[in-house]
Amino acid sequence: MSNDAPNSRRRRSTEQPTLKQVADAAGVSAITASRALNRPDQVNELTRARVLEAVERLGYVPNLVAGSLASARSRFIAVIVPSLANSVFIEVIQGLQETFEAQGYQILLGNTEYDLEREYQLIRTFLGWSCSALVTAGLRHNEACRTLLANCDKPIMEVMELGEALDLNVGLDHTEAGRCMARHLLERGHRQALFIGARLAGDYRAGMRYEGHREVFEQAGLAAPLLELERGGLAAPLLELERGGLDAGATGLERALAEHPGIGAIHFANDDLATGALLHAQRLGLTVPQRIAIAGFNGLPIGQHITPRLTTIRSPRQAMGELAATAVIRRLEGQRVVRRQHDVGFELLVGDST
Amino acid sequence: MSNDAPNSRRRRSTEQPTLKQVADAAGVSAITASRALNRPDQVNELTRARVLEAVERLGYVPNLVAGSLASARSRFIAVIVPSLANSVFIEVIQGLQETFEAQGYQILLGNTEYDLEREYQLIRTFLGWSCSALVTAGLRHNEACRTLLANCDKPIMEVMELGEALDLNVGLDHTEAGRCMARHLLERGHRQALFIGARLAGDYRAGMRYEGHREVFEQAGLAAPLLELERGGLAAPLLELERGGLDAGATGLERALAEHPGIGAIHFANDDLATGALLHAQRLGLTVPQRIAIAGFNGLPIGQHITPRLTTIRSPRQAMGELAATAVIRRLEGQRVVRRQHDVGFELLVGDST
DNA sequence: CGCTAACATGATAGCGCTAACATAACGAAT
DNA sequence: ATTCGTTATGTTAGCGCTATCATGTTAGCG
Incomplete structure (x- = not known):
């Protein structure tokens, strides 16, 4: 049917169908198929239905890597914690994950193991993935980290404690x-x-x-x-x-x-x-x-x-994660964030041990 | 110097330096710079030093999205668990993360919240990121999931329990x-x-x-x-x-x-x-x-x-994660995996409560 | 009836990187 | 001198998608 001239340098890796194939199957151009999937309101309802049918029929799975490269956006959120062994961080991660996933963001979890140099490496990697924002547990970073974060022009959220933050900050004193x-x-x-x-x-x-x-x-x-x-x-x-x-x-x-x-x-x-x-x-x-x-x-x-x-x-750890995620999402959606800093407070539980 | 003719359709997003700029700064071609960073042994030592110097000087951060697209590999490992609230899964994740990160793999964490349909969506997303392998907690998936996993031609590791697995399996009875x-x-x-x-x-x-x-x-x-x-x-x-x-x-x-x-x-x-x-x-x-x-x-x-x-x-939960990761890495590196199934066993701790 | 706006779709050219192939330089083997 | 293998580097052409600009089509209006 279409131009199958055996180009010398083909190197398609998988046999996964591409957006182009979906578009052909639906009788539209690639860009229309793309819009049908990502901006449904910009496409005629019937066209969209045909595209979705083709997606279903071919078992198409969008290549998010290609999409990210083309759009320079990734819906990745880097989350960097010092440890997974401590349930405190897990609870914050839970709050973050729940909120971010609900908005279609994917968390990239990094574990520094309390090593600031490792944090720097993780941040470099995550920036390489064009993450949309970064969330770190704590305000302490080494010099290289701070430079990288200051220059990357993405929302930075520091959680757990309050203080002189780089950008956004949710925590307690x-x-x-x-x-x-x-x-x-x-x-x-x-x-x-x-x-x-x-x-x-x-x-x-x-x-x-x-x-x-x-x-x-x-x-x-x-x-x-x-x-x-x-x-x-x-x-x-x-x-x-x-x-x-x-x-x-x-x-x-x-x-x-x-x-x-x-x-x-x-x-x-x-x-x-x-x-x-x-x-x-x-x-x-x-x-x-x-x-x-x-x-x-x-x-x-x-x-x-x-x-x-x-x-x-x-302390309201899960809520801290949720609030942090919400603030980041606001920022990503272009809304002005009112509070750059949010004190979630804490509560003295008086038991019988004192 | 070089061809700066203002092409009509330029759309570079960030001001981040690219590999090409690093290569120019080092006086080599882009591919040589790429090799200097990713396959050091294929490049002359002095050339590599010049490239690394340019990387340092320009503050270059490799665009991993572009790299993944070009190579169709991503060093992502999808890890899918039903919950983060249960410390049991956290310990397995710890074992996985430690082992994978040490080999330069990045975990993509997904939380199904005990919802098999959600698991399917997560797997689709992760496949869209060209993950190198998938690790799921448990052997139970819905039909769509099983189809997707069976056809994706990547290592699949199912952990936590033993049974009829799709591919690799580490767990206990x-x-x-x-x-x-x-x-x-x-x-x-x-x-x-x-x-x-x-x-x-x-x-x-x-x-x-x-x-x-x-x-x-x-x-x-x-x-x-x-x-x-x-x-x-x-x-x-x-x-x-x-x-x-x-x-x-x-x-x-x-x-x-x-x-x-x-x-x-x-x-x-x-x-x-x-x-x-x-x-x-x-x-x-x-x-x-x-x-x-x-x-x-x-x-x-x-x-x-x-x-x-x-x-x-x-049960040795962290070890389960480590073993699972090791087996997956073996497979990814092309070594034949001897045991597709590994029983990590368990230990009765007799206390004073019985 | 022409003019404009809104909507729907398409052609083209990249995003930044690496696979595949090509080339060059050099010493060792024939 | 010719051939070959090795090492180091370069040229070209994509990877699969979307931003940008262009075009066509329809409705609305004086």
Whole structure:
């Protein structure tokens, strides 16, 4: 039928039908077929029906790579997190994914493993895929990253924490969260409180919570000792933390009792550690909160199911993802974004462990 | 210098430098620059150095979309899971991601939300991105999916469970796991055991475990009652399960006591439910395992930290992801894959709750 | 009846890269 | 000197799609 002259340099890879073949089958030009699929309102209804019928009949699957190249748009959203082992990031990803997928965007997930150089490489790769926007967990990047992000002229969304953002920012104030819990401990009469975290160089948001905690205690004229488990960055080989921190929490409690005999309360950097410690305290026969008070951070379900119920701080993580995605989508659709920065806040859950 | 005649139809979108510009800057042809970046061994060392220098100087970021179109390869791996809320899938994803990323592959994550039609749409999209391979959680697909997968001529890896797979398969035998736990319960003298699951139509692997459980009990001449919480598919709006099943486990215990007064043991479909029930039993003052024995499935850390320690079955989920990725990579690199099917097995963790 | 606007469709030329083939230079083997 | 193989590089022609501009067709209007 059509021009099948065996051109010397043909190199079609798959036998997948192309848009051209669909168009021929429907008796229209390629561009009309393209419009029938991507801009239905620009095409006559009957024409469109014929194209869709041909698509169905031939089993056509659009080549999105070619489409992206031609249009220089990709509907990819780069999402970069430091870890998948921490449920906190998973919940944010869930919120992002749900919202982006509903609008036809595809997430490209990158895991830096708490390595800023790795983040840079991921961003380069994702830019190479002409992603429409980038979402990163956290505000800390290395110099190369920051340059790349600043020059790429795409929406950048930084989530998890608030601060001096490159572009858009949805998160919460971790220092304030630390202050909040510290005030709660003081209110409950705990004058001797220890903050326990792990690898604060990597988990720097926990470090910010400690700063808030310290500020409050020092303003009250009290000491604010810190006990850091597995010091160092989170990129170091994982030990106890690998399994979610429950073991590390137990270890933390032991070390607290040994190294800070007078301590009456422990403010843990997260609920995993706090839960591990609480369960361990029960094994040791220590009453919580009478002998030792325990506080956490994150508001994980498990903390609200154990007895005594864990005092902790909950942040709306899934909502954070949803809000972030919504703001990015607004921007992509050309609407002016009113708020570049959005504080999602947090909630003190007063349990029976303090 | 070069031909800058203003062609009428120019439509370069970004100001990003192209490979051609890098090549010009390095004084070589575009293809040489391409080879310098992608096949370093095919290019003279000095030439390559000049190209890399130009890349650095111009801040060139390769356009992977164009590269994929030209080569009809994409280094994308489609990974399709039914949910991100369940840590079980996250762990598999972790194993996959780690292994694939190390080999330069990028994961495209899709979430079906337990909807087989959604799975079909995702697969179409991912095929449109010329993904190199597809990994799906589970063996159940609808007809359209199966057709698409069978005809796409790419490695297909099905993980989580073992059975009649389309291509490659890494997983474990859930029916056997159910049998294993049932035998354990019988050994411990529990003649009156109830299986509690939730939404078994969606979580059909739990249904398989129940089948194994039932088989063993019935062969012993015993009843194997089933209590299904929130009956229906997992795509239905989530209620208690939303928060991970701890609440649902408590509810399950209550209902078990009310509806099956004589029951002495409960075999839960997973550790979330079992942990929720165990903690609730403590609140109710029921001794575990004397008054009621509790078993789970998954081997989550929390189950091993509560008192009494939860009897459960652990499967190597991260390793499953790693093995699956390794097999897919082998296939992609043209090596013959010896085992199309790999049983990763499971491990009975005997705790103090049975 | 001509003029314009709105709609529907098509021809052409890229998007930025790489596969396939072509060429050149050089030493080793015949 | 001729042939061959190896290595390094270049020329050309796409990959499959869509942006851009052009054209045709119909309706609306004074």
